[in-house]
Each structure stands twice: as structure tokens, then as C-alpha cells.
Amino acid sequence: MNQVTVITGGSRGIGAATARRLANTGHDVAFAYLRDHDAAASVVADIQAAGRRGVAVPADTTDPDQVTALFDAAAELGEITGLVNNAGVTSPIGPFVDLDPADLRRVVDVNLIGYVLCAQQAARRMSAGAAIVNVSSAAATLGSPGEYIHYAAVKAATDTLTLGLAKELAARGIRVNGVAPGIIRTDIHAVSGVPDRPDSAAGRIPLGRAGEPDEVATAIAWLLGPEASYTTGTVLRVAGGL
Template sequence: MRLEAVYVITGGTRGIGAGVARRLAGVPGRGLLLGYRGNHERAEKLVAELDRPDAPVRARSCDVADPAQVGELFAAADAMGPLNGLVNSAGILERQGPFEEITAERWARVLAVNVVGLAMCCREAVLRMRGSDRPDRAIVNLSSKQADLGAAGEYVDYAASKAAVDTLTRGLALEVARHGIRVTSVRPGIIDTEIHADGGDPDRARRVGPQQPMGRAGTVEDVAGAVAWLLSPDAAFVTGTTIDVTGGR
């Protein structure tokens, strides 16, 4: 079945990406393609949960740090239907530690996924969206409030990569606005996902959440709602901007 619109979500089978997939799934004529790296069983389980005959959900393994795999991901989206939206949720966070312990190899890994990989996904999306006349073509990049805060003593490399995402978002948005493509980013704060375990602090959201102005950590649903709005016609005049989803942090 050729669909009316396809949305690609990188990092789409866990954390915020999976939350966005759940929020977008189930609309007749809309297909989702979820990129993921590593956990095939989790991807299959999410597809089984969300897939519908009139709103198919597919998953494909893709390391966004590999340009060839990025190209294959978007070719798979082409086979489903015209690309209408991209959510760049794939990202990595390495263990907390002081700045002087961050090696050149770690910098290269973090930037390859969080910046270069995201940029290559944006490139593939723009190449496809630029020739469309649909009014609601949009790219949403997942940034982080750490882009403002700096993550001193924890993961300055991650914070720096997310600051690059915000700058990329602004520049790309201005470049493609005349083509009717909107580009925005969302900066989550303390969100209760497993990414904190990747940084070596699995209880971080539960520990730090009550210290936030709203007295709790955020949920993936909090972020997914903002992403879904930015993809929707309700945000038709919103581009080149970043929305904080931080509970006031």
C-alpha cells in the first residue's frame, strides 16, 4: 500500500523516540519508519504494538554514524510513500566524568552520532521534501537543555554536541524555509528515560526530578507532545526555533 505520508524517527524504538512513535502512530494513511541501533527484539515488540493495516509501522536497523546506513534508511522510507516528517531522536551519552578525561576518540564518537549523523539525516530529508508541495513538511531535532547548561563535570561533550544541534537547526531552517520545509528543535530537561543509565547514573531522573521547578522529572509523553505539535499544521508558522521542555529548569 502506497501511503499518503511517511515519518522517519531515528532512535525510534526507545526513550523519547519510542514515545514520539506512540504519539504519531495510528493515523490512517500515515506510515512510520523507526530507525534503531542494537536491540532488534525491542524494535519488533514496538512494531507489533503500533502497526496497523492502514497506518503501518516498520523498523530498520540504522547506525546514523554510518552515511551508507542512513541512505538505506531513507530508501526504505521511499518504498513506503512520500516523506513528510523527520524526527532526529538518535543520540548517545557516555559516562559522566570531568572534561580532562574526555578523549579524542570519545569526542569523535559523540559528534559522529549526535551532530554528523543528525546532519546526514536532515540532508536526506531535505533532498526528498524540497520537491514536495505538501504544506506540513517538517524536521524536528532532539537537543537538550544541557546545550545551555554545559553539563560541567558530567558530559561536556554531549552538551557541546547538542549546542551544535541547535545551531544547525537554526541555520538549516533559514536555508529551507523558502521551500516550505520547517526545521525546529526540542530541548528536554530531566526526562525519565534509560539514557541516564548510559551516563552511569540510572537513578538521576528520580534523584534530580524533585529539585526541578515543577517538582518532578519529565516523561517521554511530555516531550512527544511538543514534537507532535511541531510536526502538525498547528505549527505551520513555526520554524528556526527551539522549544524547552524542562518543567521550568
């Protein structure tokens, strides 16, 4: 069966690393991105260089119509066999009492509602043998005090989504798992106002360093693949010991 995987937030960071890794292991890839056309084009070029088909779809995953358009574009590549729910945002690091309601709503919209909308589309279109991977965060069990408790809470909801959906879709032969990265060297930290966080936080990571996007992509690829055929409803932690 031809493998066709949808990735959200695929133009940068973990999403881009996952797109490239999956292409190198035989997947055709359709990915959503928000605004960086050059970065998206670069990922498509790398997918094609690996001998696979790639399509970049500008889409806001909080909009149901745009999510439908993303999956329609993916379906043109063939039956959808995988989804990587990866698009995510944080907000400025700071005390819980200073949280701006607009930031709260954006974090919930992108990191939870967007995941639900994409998982719905995937569940409607997938058949036995397909798999979903939700990108969570180690923050879900750490709480992120003094940083972004609301983000941690939403990622805990992601883990619950993973567990519930895994149980609901198991009878159809569709697996659902999650990965929980720790502090990974991507540009998401700039949004929080601490662009050097991967280095400044290294001292509290047991392995003594931040992770790389490829290290998370490897875990995602495993969860999507046949080697993980008896794994569902689990969240694989890729956090350097956090």
C-alpha cells in the same frame, strides 16, 4: 497527503514514544534502531495496532550508506513528510579533564554528524509542507558542568543546525524546529553511569520531577503538525523549568 515520518533511535525512549504517538495521529512511520530487535518489533506492532504502516530499519546513522538505506525504506511507504532526528548517546558523567577522546568522538558522531546526514537525506527528498524536528537538550544552554560539557556543546550545535536549516529550507516550504528535553525518564542515563539520575536530580528541577518520554513526544508531534504551520527555526524547551 499521506504522512510518512522517519524517526532515528525509534526503538526506545523518546523515539519510541514519538513513533507510537505519530501512528495514533495518522502517520506511517519508518524508524532506525541499532541493535534491540525485540524492542523494535514491539514498536512496529504498536504502530500497526494503530492502523498505520511501520517499518524498523537497523541502521547506524553515522554511516551515510545506512542512512540512505533508511530513507529508501521510508520512501517505499510514500513521499517522506517528516523527520525526527532523535538518535543520541551520552558518555560517562565526570569532570571535563577526564573525558576520553573516544567518548568525545562517539558523542559528536551520533549527536551531530548523524543528524546532519539524516537532515541532508530529508532535505533532498522533501517537498513543501514537510517538517524536520531535531531533538536537542536543555544541556545546550546549561553547559552541564561536572557532567558532560562535550555533550552540551554538541547539543548547542544541534540548535545552530536547526536555525540554519530552517532559514535555508523555508523558501521550499519545509519547516525545521527542535525540542530541548530536560531530564527525561529513559534508559540513556544508564550509559552515563547514573541510572537513577531522573530521581536523584529531581530536587534541582523546578517542577520537582523528571519528565516522561510521552511529554516530549507530544511536543514533537505538534511541531510536525499543521498547528505549527507558522513555526520554524525555534527550539521548544520541554525541561520542567530548567
